[in-house]
Amino acid sequence: MERTGDASVLHLEEHALPPLAADEVLIEHKAIGVNYIDLYHRKGLYPLPLPSGLGLEAAGVVVEAGSAVSTLPVGARVGYNAAGVGAYASHRVVKAARVVSLPDTLDFTRAAACLLRGMTVEYLVCRTYPVQRDERVLLTAAAGGVGLLATQWLKKLGAFVIGCVGSEAKAAIARRNGCDEVILYRSENIAERVRAITDGEGVSVVYDSVGAATFDASLDSLKTRGTMVSFGNASGAIERFDLALLSQKGSLFITRPSLLSYVASREDLTLSAQRLFAMLAEGLTVEVADTLPLQDTGEAHRRLEARETSGALVLLP
Ligand code: NDP
DSSP states (O other): OOSOSSGGGOOOOOOOOOOOOTTEEEEEEEEEEEOHHHHHHHHTSSOOOSSOOOOSEEEEEEEEEOTTOOSSOTTOEEEESOSOSOOSSSEEEEEGGGOEEOOTTSOHHHHHHHHHHHHHHHIIIIIISOOOTTOEEEESSTTSHHHHHHHHHHHHTTOEEEEEESSHHHHHHHHHTTOSEEEETTTSOHHHHHHHHTTTOOEEEEEEOSGGGTHHHHHTTEEEEEEEEEOOOTTOOOOOOOTHHHHHTTSOEEEOOOHHHHSOSHHHHHHHHHHHHHHHHTTOOOOEEEEEEGGGHHHHHHHHHTTOOSSEEEEEO
16 A cells, blocks of 8 residues: 555555575465454555565465574465555465464464464453453453454363454354353443343453443443553543543553553464464354455455454455
8 A cells, every 4th residue: 555544455466585695485375364453554554664475374385484484494384464554465475473473274264364363362361461261351242353352262271251242243252162141232231231230240351342432331341459451542542541430430451452551472372373373272253254365455445444344254365
């Protein structure tokens, strides 16, 4: 894209690949994940230097390895989720240290659907706020890409999951996926429902990715000394925040985490990947909403933005 804006700013271009450095690999992409953050980048909410490529997540095969790369031979099945923007491409040169090997049982499409979202769920429920058995959790966009994985992971931890969704159809999906209670947040009052479900107590933690539209209600759904994890802004950014609210509402905790800082080191990246792959081996299912050819990226963005999807959209180069 040369400028920010709606999906029409996206177009395909041919570029020569940069020369391969000793610590890099050239990957032929087989599948590319479309993530909500790609919309923030496209719209300029998270500014990028322009012109820019787009996309953070892809899976494919190593077709060339730099001279210092010993662990990723040509032919290795790999993926990445935090190697800078530019994943919407047929081929890409990335640092080998940013790449993880895929388990044989994980096909490219599912890998591109879960490397970014699944590792996000890992850090949110295991490291940002380590959820304990029987704790009550509120989750927004519970039928979305992150939401479906988060619900399953939370259930495996033994949590009681209250999921917010935008339609009856998504409510059915969220329930089938394991949500104990579902709130239709376009028509129901979130905090009132949460108080009713939890006998007035509130939840231990809220994972809120919707942002502006749900922020206040999420805070009001917490129990005393509960934790607010604000990790996205699908409805718009939270403009400003009065710290005193945390004390008024019961000594609350708040954090605004991002995947990039939880997988910044090689150690954290591999830890997160191992935990995700272990969960997949235990039966975590990855929902692919649809696959589209790379040239239909604009249509993929339109569907995600219009709240039409449940699960992840994947582009095929
Ligand atoms: P989703 O598949 O969850 O799609 C976003 C969903 O948000 C929609 O389907 C919709 O579900 C809900 N939503 C609520 N309000 C709006 C609105 N006004 N416009 C559009 N959607 C709305 O996307 P992803 O799985 O890719 O990402 C989920 C969230 O997690 C995003 O906010 C993303 O930014 C965040 N995220 C944060 C990360 C981090 O490290 N901080 C990493 C990865 C993702 P419904 O109709 O049910 O309300």
